[in-house]
Amino acid sequence: MTAKIIDGKATAERIRGEVKEAIEKRKTAGKSIPGLATVLVGENPASKVYVRNKQKACAEVGINSFGHDLPGDASQEEVEALVRKLNADPAVNGILVQLPMPKHLDEERVLASIDLGKDVDGFHPINIGRLAQKGREPVFVPCTPAGCMLLLEEAGAQIAGANAVVLGRSNIVGMPVALLLVKANATVTIVHSHSRNIPEIVREADILVAAIGQPEYVKKDWVKPGAYVIDVGINQKEDPTAKRGYRLVGDVAFAEVSEVAAAITPVPGGVGPMTIAMLLKNTLHAAELTD
Secondary structure (H helix, E strand, O other), rough: OOOOOOOOOHHHHHHOOOHHHHHHHHHHHOOOOEEEEEEEEEOOOOHHHHHHHHHHHHHHHHHHEEEEEEOOOOOOOHHHHHHHHHHHHOOOEEEOOOOOOOOOOOOHHHHOOHHHOOOOOOOHHHHHHHHHHOOOOEOOOOOOHHHHHHHHHHHHOOOOOEEEEOOOOOOOOOOHHHHHHHHHEEEEEEEEEOOOOOOHOOOOOOOOEEEEOOOEEEEEHHHOOOOOEOOOOOOOEEEEOOOOEEEEEEOOOOOHHOOOOOOOOOOOOOOOHHHHHHHHHHHHHHHHHHH
C-alpha cells in the first residue's frame, strides 16, 4: 500500500482564496474590513517569525493587521491592559496573543482577558470548556486542531465510530484535537509520557494524530494498515547533504509509514499551512459576528 498524501498546502491555499473572496464581497457591500491584532511579548525568535508570517498572510487576503510588541519584562497588568484596549477597539475583530509567553506571566489570565468574540486562537478557557461539553459549541476552535480535522474529512476518513489515538496532550494541539475527535463521535485515546505500551496503543488507531515534538517517533510497525495519519510535529533533523545542515521532519517516520497508511500528511506541507489558513477564517468569522 502507498499512502495518499494529504496536501495541506493546497487545502490552505483554497481556504485563503475563499477568505479573500469573502472579504472582497464585504468591501463591495460596504461592510467593515476584518482586523487582527497580534500581541508579542519578548524577543523569542521563533515567535517573531510566526507573528510576521501571520501578518503577511493577513495582507494577502485583505485583513488589516495591527502588531503590538511588548518587552520581555512587561508586567501582567501591562499585558492585560493592552488586551482590554484591543477588546474595546472596533477595528479589531480578532486578538492573537503569541504563545509561549515569558514564564513570569500568567498565561491563562491573559487568555481569559480576551473578549470571547475576539478569541480567534480559540484558547479562551470558556471556548475550550465549551469544546469539552456535549451539546455546547465554542465561538472559535483552535486553529491547528481545526486544520487537522478538516484534513481528515477531506482525505475521506470515517471519523464517527473510529478508534482515534492522539499522541500528545498539549493545550495548543493534543487536548483540543482529542476533544474535536470526541465531538465527531470517535473513540479517543490520548497517549502521553506516562502511557505504557505506546506502540500497542497506536496499532489500534484507525486515525492517528501525532503531536509530541519527537522526530520520526512513530515507526511503520506501529501503524495499522489503512490508518489515517496526521503529523503535527515539525522537527529539525541533522542532514549534512542539506543546504542548512538539517531538514524538517515530523513526529512520524514518513517514508516507512507511507507504506502502510491509507493517507498521511507530509512535513512540511501538511498541517503547518493549515494553522494560518484557519486563523484567517476565524478572523473573518469574528468580523461577521459584528455585522
